[in-house]
Amino acid sequence: MHIARTVEGTIGRAARSFPCLLVQGPRDCGKLAALAHALGDNLARVSLDDLDERLVAQLNPKLFLDERGCPLIIEEIEKAPALLDEIKRRIDEMRFEALKSGLPQSLMYALTASTTHALLHGDSDSLAGRCAKIDMSSLSECEKLGLADRVFSPRIEDWKAFEASGKGHLRTRGEIFESIFQGGMPALAAGSVDRESYFKAYVASYVEQDAGMLLKASNLIKFRFLITAAAQRTAMELDYGELADAAGIDRRTCMR
Numbered sequence: 001m002h003i004a005r006t007v008e009g010t011i012g013r014a015a016r017s018f019p020c021l022l023v024q025g026p027r028d029c030g031k032l033a034a035l036a037h038a039l040g041d042n043l044a045r046v047s048l049d050d051l052d053e054r055l056v057a058q059l060n061p062k063l064f065l066d067e068r069g070c071p072l073i074i075e076e077i078e079k080a081p082a083l084l085d086e087i088k089r090r091i092d093e094m095r096f097e098a099l100k101s102g103l104p105q106s107l108m109y110a111l112t113a114s115t116t117h118a119l120l121h122g123d124s125d126s127l128a129g130r131c132a133k134i135d136m137s138s139l140s141e142c143e144k145l146g147l148a149d150r151v152f153s154p155r156i157e158d159w160k161a162f163e164a165s166g167k168g169h170l171r172t173r174g175e176i177f178e179s180i181f182q183g184g185m186p187a188l189a190a191g192s193v194d195r196e197s198y199f200k201a202y203v204a205s206y207v208e209q210d211a212g213m214l215l216k217a218s219n220l221i222k223f224r225f226l227i228t229a230a231a232q233r234t235a236m237e238l239d240y241g242e243l244a245d246a247a248g249i250d251r252r253t254c255m256r
Contacts, residue, residue: 001190002037003143005030007136011038014132015107019091022077022127024113025136027206030186031112034136035073039110045073048080061086070108077111084127091130114206138184203227222249 007023011034014021023031036043046068048054057064057080065072065086077083087109098105111131145168153159163170171179185202187193207227226247233243244254 002033003030003139003186003189004146005034005037005136005143006140007134008034008038010134011035014134015039015110018130018132019094019105019108020087020127020131021107021110022113022131022133023110023136024133026138027114028185028187028202029136029138031136032073032075033186035110035112039071039073039107043071043073043110044068045075047075049076054080058082065090071106071110072108073110073112075112076114078113078115088127088130091127139186139189140184141179144179144184144189222247225249226254 011021011023015038021035023035025031032045046053048057053064059082061080061083064083070090074083091108094108095105097103147167159170162168182188182195183199185198188195188198226243226249229243229246240251240254244251247254
């Protein structure tokens with residue numbers, strides 16, 4: 001079941017203006033689905049989660065891209081940053097040919113990234129001016145309810161009018177809490193997985209493995225304490241000292 005995403009319109013517009021797109025957001029938030037729906041699901045794609053694909057991409061970027069042609073969707077680009085320089089070279093070649101022929105530029109690569117840590121250390125600068133960067137998060141309440149995005153109104157009269165229109169009903173506190181508690185991941189909104197099992201696996205695979213490896217967390221138990229303490233302080237002002245005390249680590253480690 002496809003859930004329409006507001007970001008799909010942004011992707012479509014960017015694809016008409018840039019030869020490369022980078023959609024970045026947490027794992028499993030629906031980046032690939034949004035790209036496929038906005039650009040057409042007939043585009044070739046490759047995932048760098050596949051170790052064999054990743055090795056070729058890192059060791060021989062030219063061969064990797066030669067074999068697949070374009071337009072191409074590359075998932076988890078942060079796992080093979082060596083591809084970025086080769087993508088830049090090909091984009092510059094295409095731009096030069098388009099300038100000579102007078103033909104418009106076309107989309108060549110659509111990239112996804114679950115973490116931009118590797119890309120933030122200079123690697124992504126090579127695509128400056130060539131790549132549209134689009135941030136994506138989990139589902140908004142409007143997306144979960146199948147409504148067009150609307151600005152929140154504090155006026156009860158507006159919500160009564162909304163209910164009278166037949167597009168939805170005013171939810172109780174219990175319903176609102178349940179929606180917040182369930183979260184905005186597409187798999188949960190589709191009702192295809194159990195929430196507790198889903199988030200237990202998500203934290204174990206994404207936070208503890210990916211982020212833990214990234215931060216070189218030598219003590220995953222304390223790292224788990226830190227992310228638990230951070231989650232409990234959602235929407236509060238960030239205080240590194242207080243957060244570090246709650247997690248039982250020093251302030252510098254907490255900031256890192």
